[in-house]
Amino acid sequence: MATINDKENEVVRVRGELTNTKRRLTEGKLTIGYIGGSITDGRSGHNWPEPVTRWVVANYPNTRIVVENAGIGATGSDLAAFRAKRDLIDRGCDLVFVEFAVNDNGAPTERRNKTREGLLRQLLSSGTTDVVLVYTYCQDMYASMKEGRMPPSIAEFEALAEYYGLSSVWMGLHALNEVKAGFLRWEEWLPDGLHPTERGSLSYGVSVIDFLRRALSDDLADAERVSRSRPGALPEPLAPGNWERVAFVPLEDVRTEGPWSIRRWVTLAWIDQALSTSAIGSKLYFSFEGRGLALAFDFGKLSAECRYRIDGGAWQATARERPDWCGPHGWLKLETLADDLPQGRHEVEIEVIHGNKPDCAGTRFDLAFIGVIK
Structure with a gap:
């Protein structure tokens, strides 16, 4: 097990160069993507991407900065592997910060x-996106870090x-060091042991800003001389069966039995359309x-469960948890x-x-x- 003190730079680890980011800054437009859980989610208005974005805007006034915050509370890298193309790649992100150390913890x-x-390989496959990993904190990490x-x-x-040559920022360690120093x-x-206040988010953001200062310290004019040719193919994956190749079954191709409708989903921005029913016994x-x-x-305490079978096998039923914080x-x-x-x-x-189930209050x-998953 690697230890904190084994690292020359405990919080910031710079690996390689932000080649695409530097080039885009010289060209006058940079699109920054963020993906993670509630600690990254932009809807609070104060999470760590806010001070990071403000720093970039203030320090590169001649560059149009576009932000794509794809963070969603209570989601992990599994859902992100399906969202990467729609919410980051197709939106032309040049620099993407990935934050899932907490939500993948369990x-x-x-x-x-x-x-x-699978998520990282999708983001890296074009060769035109710089990816940085960032790590926040949850209470389960306390004993190890202590x-x-x-x-x-x-x-x-x-x-x-290390394998893909990606820089990383241990934001949680930076904040813990600030606590230790008073x-x-x-x-x-x-x-609450998990979600930072505005002051805590600023601490996280400052560690990322410190990374950006280091990584972008070279004369940006040098970036203009960097070859624009696509890098070589990605190395062989470390994890057999990783989720790099994913696809979707179009909702229009699903056969239905019972009262179903395909609806434009106006209550959750991350969903374009949903296949919807409230009739028990309806089938797909x-x-x-x-x-x-x-x-x-789109899940909550008013959601029904389902049973399913694949290739005519035994029926299995879902039994999803609905925590106290879960809404309808x-x-x-x-x-x-x-x-x-x-x-x-x-x-x-x-x-x-x-x-x-007692907490399954709707249909x-x-x-x-x-x-x-291909």
């Missing part, structure tokens, strides 16, 4: 390694950073080519039904059920997308 190592590497050890969720991200009170940082039928299947929902709807939640099927064509049947079934 996922098994094998699972998070596959989803994280003993000078790197929490497993972060250490596994660092293995990917510059920041714990309650100013994380009153579709096929896909691949080895894995995941469904995304509005949580873009991913449910992975399979990740290890034989590669090929598969047939799927889904039936809406109530679930009969809404709002399907945002059907994701396929």
Whole structure:
């Protein structure tokens, strides 16, 4: 296990150069992407991307800065692997910050390694996007950090950073160091142990700004001489079965039984359309080519459950948790039904059920997308 003190730069680790970022700054337009969970989500108006963006805008006044904040609370790198193209790549992001050390913390190592590497390989595949990993803090990391050890969720991200030559910023360590030095009170940082206040977000942002100062310290004029040819192919992946190749089953191709409608989704910006019903017993039928299947929902305490079977196998039922903070709807939640099927064509049947759980208070079934893992 890597330890904090093993690193020459504890908080900021610069690997390689922000070649695309430097070039775009000289050309006069830079698009910055952010993706992560609630700590990155732009809807609060004060999370760490705000001071970072303001610093870039203030220091490069002759460059038009475009921001694509794709952070969504209570989501991890699994959902991000399906969102990367729509919310970052297709929007022309030149520099992307990835923050999932906290929200992936509870996922098994094998699972998070596959989803994280798949996300990173998608972002890196064009050769025109710089990717930086950033690590925040949750209370489960306290014991490891107190003993000078790197929490497993972060250490596994660092293995990917080393392999792909990606810079990283340990924002959580920077804030903890401020607490230890008396510059920041714990309650100013994380009153609930997870979500930073405006002061805590500023601490996170300052560590990223310190990284940008270092990484962009070279004369930007040198960037004009950097070759614009696409770099060589990515190295072989570390994780077999990573989620680099994903696709979608169009909602229009789904066969339905019962009262269904496809609706433009006006309540959650990350969903374009949803396949929707509130009738128990309604069914869906579709096929896909691949080895894995995941469904995304507008989810909450009013959501129904479903039972499903693949290729005529045994029926299985979902039983999703609804934490106290979960609202009636509005949580873009991913449910992975399979990740290890034989590669090929598969047939799927889904039936809406109530679930009969005390916290399952409704019968809404709002399907945002059907994701396929190739």
